[in-house]
Amino acid sequence: xxxxxxxxxVLVGLVLLAAAVLSGCGRGKGRxxxxxxxxxxxxxxxxxxxxxxxxxxxxxxxxxxAAGTNEVVQRVRAxxxxxxxxxIWGVGPEGPSANPELYEAYKTSEAKAVAPRWTAxxxxxxWQPNNxxxxxxxxxxxxxxxxxxxxxxxxxxxxxxxxxxxxxxxDKSGSAYRQLAVMVSVFADNDAGWKTIERIMANSKILPxxxxxxxxxxxxxxxxxxxxENVAGLYVRGGAHMKIVYPAEGTAVLPDAxxxxxxxxxxxxxxxxxxxLQSKPVQEMLAKKLSLRSCRTDVATPPGLVAIDTIKAxxxxxxxxxxxxxxxxxxxWRAIVLRLEQ
Amino acid sequence: xxxxxxxxxxxxxxxxxxxxxxALLIAYPLVRLFAGSLTAEGGGFSLAHFRDFLAxxxxxxxxxxxxxxxxMVTLLATVIGVVLATAVTRWGVPGKALLRAxxxxxxxxxxxxxxxxxxxxxxxxxxxxxxxxxFHAAGWIGTIYGPKGIILALTLNLYPFVFLMVCAxxxxxxxxxxxxxxxxxxxxxxxxxxxxxxxxxxxxLGGALLVFLHTVADFGSAMIIGEDYxxxxxxxxxxxxxxxxxxxxxxxTASAVLLACTTIVLLVxxxxxxxxxxxxxxxxxxxxxxxxxxxxxxxxxxxxGIVGLxxxxxxxxxxxxxxxxxGPIMRPGFSLGNYAAVFxxxxxxxxxxxxxxxxxxILCVLLGVVIGYLLVRxxxxxxxxxxxxxMVPFAIPGTVLAVALITAFGAxxxxxxxxxxxxxxxxxxxRMPYAVRGVAAILHHIEPATExxxxxxxxxxxxxxxxxxxxxxxxxxxxxxxxxxxxxxSEISSTILLYYGQWAxxxxxxxxxxxxxxxxxxxxxxxxxxxxxxxxLLLFNVWQGGRAAELV
Numbered sequence: 001x002x003x004x005x006x007x008x009x010v011l012v013g014l015v016l017l018a019a020a021v022l023s024g025c026g027r028g029k030g031r032x033x034x035x036x037x038x039x040x041x042x043x044x045x046x047x048x049x050x051x052x053x054x055x056x057x058x059x060x061x062x063x064x065x066a067a068g069t070n071e072v073v074q075r076v077r078a079x080x081x082x083x084x085x086x087x088i089w090g091v092g093p094e095g096p097s098a099n100p101e102l103y104e105a106y107k108t109s110e111a112k113a114v115a116p117r118w119t120a121x122x123x124x125x126x127w128q129p130n131n132x133x134x135x136x137x138x139x140x141x142x143x144x145x146x147x148x149x150x151x152x153x154x155x156x157x158x159x160x161x162x163x164x165x166x167x168x169x170x171d172k173s174g175s176a177y178r179q180l181a182v183m184v185s186v187f188a189d190n191d192a193g194w195k196t197i198e199r200i201m202a203n204s205k206i207l208p209x210x211x212x213x214x215x216x217x218x219x220x221x222x223x224x225x226x227x228x229e230n231v232a233g234l235y236v237r238g239g240a241h242m243k244i245v246y247p248a249e250g251t252a253v254l255p256d257a258x259x260x261x262x263x264x265x266x267x268x269x270x271x272x273x274x275x276x277l278q279s280k281p282v283q284e285m286l287a288k289k290l291s292l293r294s295c296r297t298d299v300a301t302p303p304g305l306v307a308i309d310t311i312k313a314x315x316x317x318x319x320x321x322x323x324x325x326x327x328x329x330x331x332x333w334r335a336i337v338l339r340l341e342q
Numbered sequence: 343x344x345x346x347x348x349x350x351x352x353x354x355x356x357x358x359x360x361x362x363x364x365a366l367l368i369a370y371p372l373v374r375l376f377a378g379s380l381t382a383e384g385g386g387f388s389l390a391h392f393r394d395f396l397a398x399x400x401x402x403x404x405x406x407x408x409x410x411x412x413x414m415v416t417l418l419a420t421v422i423g424v425v426l427a428t429a430v431t432r433w434g435v436p437g438k439a440l441l442r443a444x445x446x447x448x449x450x451x452x453x454x455x456x457x458x459x460x461x462x463x464x465x466x467x468x469x470x471x472x473x474x475x476x477f478h479a480a481g482w483i484g485t486i487y488g489p490k491g492i493i494l495a496l497t498l499n500l501y502p503f504v505f506l507m508v509c510a511x512x513x514x515x516x517x518x519x520x521x522x523x524x525x526x527x528x529x530x531x532x533x534x535x536x537x538x539x540x541x542x543x544x545x546x547l548g549g550a551l552l553v554f555l556h557t558v559a560d561f562g563s564a565m566i567i568g569e570d571y572x573x574x575x576x577x578x579x580x581x582x583x584x585x586x587x588x589x590x591x592x593x594x595t596a597s598a599v600l601l602a603c604t605t606i607v608l609l610v611x612x613x614x615x616x617x618x619x620x621x622x623x624x625x626x627x628x629x630x631x632x633x634x635x636x637x638x639x640x641x642x643x644x645x646x647g648i649v650g651l652x653x654x655x656x657x658x659x660x661x662x663x664x665x666x667x668x669g670p671i672m673r674p675g676f677s678l679g680n681y682a683a684v685f686x687x688x689x690x691x692x693x694x695x696x697x698x699x700x701x702x703x704i705l706c707v708l709l710g711v712v713i714g715y716l717l718v719r720x721x722x723x724x725x726x727x728x729x730x731x732x733m734v735p736f737a738i739p740g741t742v743l744a745v746a747l748i749t750a751f752g753a754x755x756x757x758x759x760x761x762x763x764x765x766x767x768x769x770x771x772x773r774m775p776y777a778v779r780g781v782a783a784i785l786h787h788i789e790p791a792t793e794x795x796x797x798x799x800x801x802x803x804x805x806x807x808x809x810x811x812x813x814x815x816x817x818x819x820x821x822x823x824x825x826x827x828x829x830x831x832s833e834i835s836s837t838i839l840l841y842y843g844q845w846a847x848x849x850x851x852x853x854x855x856x857x858x859x860x861x862x863x864x865x866x867x868x869x870x871x872x873x874x875x876x877x878x879l880l881l882f883n884v885w886q887g888g889r890a891a892e893l894v
Contacts, residue, residue: 034845041857064853067838070743073585075839078748084760084842095585149753169570172580205487207572208580211857220467220673238669326586334400337570339402 028263035269038070038076038261039309041090042234043289052323060269066208068096075279076102076261083261084271089130090278092174093257098323103127106271110278110296112297118255118295121319129255130277131286133294134311135179136229137245139215143223150224152248153186158201166213166225167201171330173210178252179226180329181322182314186249189325198336206337218242233291233305246306250314258306261322352804353720356712357728363709364731366605367771371750372734375742376594398608404577407541411492411573412558413602418497419433422641423504424449424546426648429641430505431512436642441649442509443880448652449828450501451659451868452748457495457566457654460486462662491567496557498652503556503825504549506785511545536757544615544786548779551611552825555604555736555775561835574600577804582742597738615786656872663869667862680866686868688852692884693850698762699830702769703777707819707824709770710777715811717794718777718785732778735771740835742770747840760842766838773826780822781815788814818859824879831875848874861871 103126118129168176187193218240464486582593665679751758855864
């Protein structure tokens with residue numbers, strides 16, 4: 001037993017030593033030139049862009065931490081005493097806009113090539129536009145015919161969608177909150193407007209994460225849902241029985257955002273990467289290979305998508321207004337959900 | 343049972359050290375986090391948030407839901423775990439080593455994958471639902487979403503805790519006692535009720551406690567299959583983690599409520615165990631029992647049936663991993679495309695997962711042995727405090743705990759973020775309770791007299807511990823280590839906020855694939871992870887089984 005015990009101690013010692021050595025290695029690498037990106041982007045996007053970066057800047061090692069928007073932004077906030085990440089990539093603009101103290105304004109070298117519409121949206125904001133991601137409605141073509149399909153936000157209030165409409169909880173998901181704010185802007189922030197929203201919520205299954213909406217509609221768990229155009233596009237291209245509808249009253253047409261983290265450990269490298277993300281080769285590759293709309297004027301609309309200017313923007317919707325009223329709208333929404341439960 | 347106190351007792355030092363460690367790693371980060379979020383809203387101490395919590399139905403409903411699901415899952419998992427453990431250790435079910443390895447698989451499979459499999463099968467458009475629909479029987483099972491689905495997924499996910507702890511207890515029950523009861527004319531049922539059952543109580547309660555704590559703190563299953571059924575962890579997550587800045591004060595309040603629930607349950611368990619103390623010399627180890635052929639056949643069907651049912655989610659994952667997929671859409675068929683897609687990205691995360699879970703498990707077991715021993719053998723007000731402190735991380739969702747760790751250890755002089763150490767710290771504090779429970783359960787029925795004999799023969803307390811107590815505790819240590827290991831290897835909610843650089847684990851890779859709607863890749867990676875956990879466990883069990891046979 002003593003021999004066994006001492007053997008065990010040796011084993012423990014060895015493992016601890018290995019841990020120390022390995023963590024030491026991790027730190028040693030930190031001295032080389034590198035950039036750490038916190039990405040709320042899909043795997044394919046991260047992989048494709050990383051491969052291009054390796055060729056474009058072989059001297060700067062790119063390390064990507066990919067997660068959902070909530071996790072990425074939370075990480076930046078939690079690490080604010082001693083940031084480990086240099087930039088966030090592909091988040092909704094609401095996050096940086098609501099927490100400007102965590103980010104540093106930066107004008108990329110590509111700023112001139114960005115369409116004026118998106119430059120205006122990012123004016124005085126601590127972020128830069130990336131890809132353009134309109135909100136859209138989706139329906140399952142096996143469960144819903146083209147004639148029955150909803151054409152507008154207000155159609156979602158019809159009793160026929162009872163229990164078959166997929167909507168993510170707006171207090172959990174940023175995209176669901178944006179959808180709520182668009183509906184408020186379309187129906188007006190008054191009793192009549194909220195009554196319509198209440199009828200839509202009475203039809204809805206409230207899901208805890210936005211990713212479950214397109215998945216659930218594609219799987220036939222729900223007939224109709226609200227999601228981003230690019231996410232729905234993934235499913236449509238994969239062969240899902242799904243169609244996209246741009247609501248008649250207009251929708252939120254916004255870029256997603258990249259931003260430099262305040263007190264980033266590698267600011268120069270981060271700026272180079274932010275320039276790179278907006279550059280023509282990257283935006284063109286994303287448009288051609290992954291059907292992502294570019295914020296640049298000199299990149300064509302991805303094949304299979306309608307031109308961005310033909311998608312009606314909700315006239316009264318503004319994301320700054322949505323950020324400002326978040327607490328109020330969420331409270332009203334919660335009150336509705338509680339009323340409906342009774 | 344007072345023993346003379348000697349100032350040289352090394353356990354006093356161990357107690358002080360354990361306190362210092364837990365204070366630094368658990369109390370300090372959480373106090374900082376909660377104090378910060380409570381003073382953010384106007385400052386000063388106030389119970390207003392708690393009043394809001396109990397007054398507003400939105401919050402109260404989450405508490406009620408959590409308790410309902412917690413109680414149901416605990417009851418079901420306990421019954422299943424006890425029956426299965428008895429069948430496997432006592433009634434000579436064939437293929438024991440295989441069963442014991444298979445049983446652990448549900449614990450390993452990441453919850454977001456497991457719950458999703460149930461939707462594939464029983465969702466509104468699920469395979470089984472559609473099959474039943476053909477016979478107009480779909481209404482018969484109703485919807486899988488909501489509490490029913492959470493209870494189903496978690497029961498079949500968590501019963502292995504009870505199984506493992508009861509197995510450890512059963513194998514240290516001295517058969518002499520039961521034989522004596524039989525000789526005195528007790529019927530088998532009476533024997534079980536009055537002799538075996540009381541001896542198993544610590545193991546059963548220890549396992550049930552883990553199941554309950556795990557259920558009320560579960561985030562993944564509720565997230566996937568709960569639909570609009572809000573439970574405390576999903577509530578806390580949505581209050582705390584939000585891109586626009588959540589409601590940290592309310593999140594802290596909800597966490598405190600969850601913590602109160604778990605602490606109460608923990609104290610009740612302690613109080614119950616303290617009132618009845620059943621110890622035994624445990625020097626003769628249990629073997630199999632002669633049972634009638636009919637009982638053996640019944641037990642075999644039952645055991646394989648239960649284990650088979652709980653393996654369904656994993657089987658679904660394995661089967662779908664061979665489906666051809668294009669983007670998020672998978673079709674029936676056969677293809678190795680998913681494996682080809684993940685081939686390059688998997689080796690490093692696999693090594694990371696194995697390395698991190700190995701280091702964390704060793705640390706958990708070392709600490710678990712020391713703390714478990716203190717809790718059972720050196721009971722005092724101080725150790726009760728230690729027990730409560732130890733269980734705190736259980737009641738805090740991983741994401742919130744991760745934020746607390748970053749806040750506490752994200753700046754000099756205690757800079758751990760950006761190193762692998764922060765991951766290990768998070769795993770150790772979150773998973774150590776398994777090791778501690780495993781050790782404590784077994785110590786409850788090892789008679790202190792053996793140790794006292796050793797001390798009175800002149801052995802030092804340390805020597806006594808090493809030579810007498812430790813070997814007797816071995817089954818508990820092993821079951822604790824297995825539980826810790828499988829729980830570390832599938833951890834995701836804190837890892838996603840803490841990992842850095844090249845330290846992505848398998849669960850991080852799977853999570854990112856799910857987030858990217860690459861369900862085919864996610865299924866393939868999950869299958870590789872399952873294989874990576876299952877094969878070593880099976881080898882270990884076969885080796886163990888062989889050794890046990892040698893001893894008998």
